[in-house]
Amino acid sequence: MRMPAVVNIVRTASLAAVLGVALLGNAQATEIDADQQLKGPEAFEHIEDETERSRAMFKEAGKVIQHPRCVNCHPVSDTPRQGMDMRPHEPPVVRGPDNHGAPGMVCSTCHQPENVDSAGNGVPGNPNWHLAPRSMAWYGKSLAEICTQIKDQDRNGGMDMDELIHHMAEDSLVGWGWNPGGDRTPVPGTQEKFGELFAAWAHSGAHCPAE
Amino acid sequence: MKITVNGSSHEIDAPDDMPLLWAIRDRLKLTGTKYGCGVAQCGACTVMVDGQPKRSCVTPLKFAAGHDITTIEGMDGAEFEAIQTAWRAIDVPQCGFCQSGQVMTATALLKEKPAPSDTDIDNALAGNICRCATYVRIRQAVRDAADTLEA
Numbered sequence: 001m002r003m004p005a006v007v008n009i010v011r012t013a014s015l016a017a018v019l020g021v022a023l024l025g026n027a028q029a030t031e032i033d034a035d036q037q038l039k040g041p042e043a044f045e046h047i048e049d050e051t052e053r054s055r056a057m058f059k060e061a062g063k064v065i066q067h068p069r070c071v072n073c074h075p076v077s078d079t080p081r082q083g084m085d086m087r088p089h090e091p092p093v094v095r096g097p098d099n100h101g102a103p104g105m106v107c108s109t110c111h112q113p114e115n116v117d118s119a120g121n122g123v124p125g126n127p128n129w130h131l132a133p134r135s136m137a138w139y140g141k142s143l144a145e146i147c148t149q150i151k152d153q154d155r156n157g158g159m160d161m162d163e164l165i166h167h168m169a170e171d172s173l174v175g176w177g178w179n180p181g182g183d184r185t186p187v188p189g190t191q192e193k194f195g196e197l198f199a200a201w202a203h204s205g206a207h208c209p210a211e
Numbered sequence: 212m213k214i215t216v217n218g219s220s221h222e223i224d225a226p227d228d229m230p231l232l233w234a235i236r237d238r239l240k241l242t243g244t245k246y247g248c249g250v251a252q253c254g255a256c257t258v259m260v261d262g263q264p265k266r267s268c269v270t271p272l273k274f275a276a277g278h279d280i281t282t283i284e285g286m287d288g289a290e291f292e293a294i295q296t297a298w299r300a301i302d303v304p305q306c307g308f309c310q311s312g313q314v315m316t317a318t319a320l321l322k323e324k325p326a327p328s329d330t331d332i333d334n335a336l337a338g339n340i341c342r343c344a345t346y347v348r349i350r351q352a353v354r355d356a357a358d359t360l361e362a
């Protein structure tokens with residue numbers, strides 16, 4: 001059993017309280033910028049070669065897929081990460097038998113059905129808060145590796161392309177990335193735009209980047 | 212907001228995002244549940260909600276309403292009694308502040324895993340901090356409690 005740096009957390013919390021207004025302003029600015037940063041499928045129409053177009057769209061989708069907000073819960077190990085610096089989760093929790101935590105310390109012991117912002121930077125939440133299974137680990141992998149993995153039904157939870165599109169565009173835990181609460185930086189764009197981009201990639205042959 | 216704590220129902224006049232811990236300690240005066248950090252980092256505020264351990268400091272009242280809440284004062288059952296006996300037998304607590312949280316988590320663990328490994332014990336209790344560092348005795352007492360349950 002390790003001792004998390006409670007003192008630091010308390011300090012950070014009070015610092016955040018002092019800086020509250022500034023942090024909030026910053027988060028909103030980031031959200032607006034972020035929306036402009038994710039390109040939709042129309043931005044790739046000029047690429048004539050379908051394979052190249054498809055690859056380019058997956059690279060764009062990679063801005064979301066490889067964002068710490070997403071990768072933090074796709075760990076290679078049994079421990080999630082947190083924050084933009086992707087530090088190991090505090091307290092030191094593990095995935096447990098069903099990716100929802102260990103007996104006695106499940107994800108929902110702390111994570112509520114929605115973001116709770118009352119305490120410090122709060123606790124992010126979703127009704128289905130849990131880790132992606134080991135076979136869907138993304139941390140430390142290249143976008144090409146992740147791409148191959150996403151298409152592989154042995155590793156993606158048996159999802160075909162339509163189910164994958166639905167997952168990316170509709171799943172509410174995926175959608176949390178755009179609404180992370182507190183002063184967390186959201187992933188770029190909107191889930192809707194990401195869904196369109198992912199669908200356009202799928203319908204253009206679902207080609208993976210070369211490296 | 213209506214909440215059910217230790218079998219009795221209480222009307223709490225408070226905003227629905229108030230932490231459950233405030234209701235338990237300040238309104239219902241059930242002070243066995245402790246306030247340690249308020250940010251889900253220490254485990255001192257652990258209660259059971261429908262039999263699952265929950266950090267009451269980050270549980271808004273609206274998510275507690277309609278569920279069965281049990282605090283340390285209302286605990287019973289074979290696992291809890293085995294934990295209590297084992298705790299007393301080797302005097303686990305030092306200052307005691309973290310202990311109701313430790314006991315709640317340990318009980319939740321034994322309910323799901325009557326014969327936990329040392330790793331199971333560490334994983335379950337990883338979020339329960341003890342400033343007095345009674346960790347070695349906590350682990351021993353959980354093992355002892357598991358042994359009595361098995362016997």
Ligand code: FES
Pocket residue numbers: 245246247248249250251252253254255256257266267268269
């Ligand atoms: S007071 Fe709730 S976890 Fe510390």
Ligand code: FES
Pocket residue numbers: 304305306307308309310340341342343344345
């Ligand atoms: S016994 Fe003192 S904090 Fe645990």
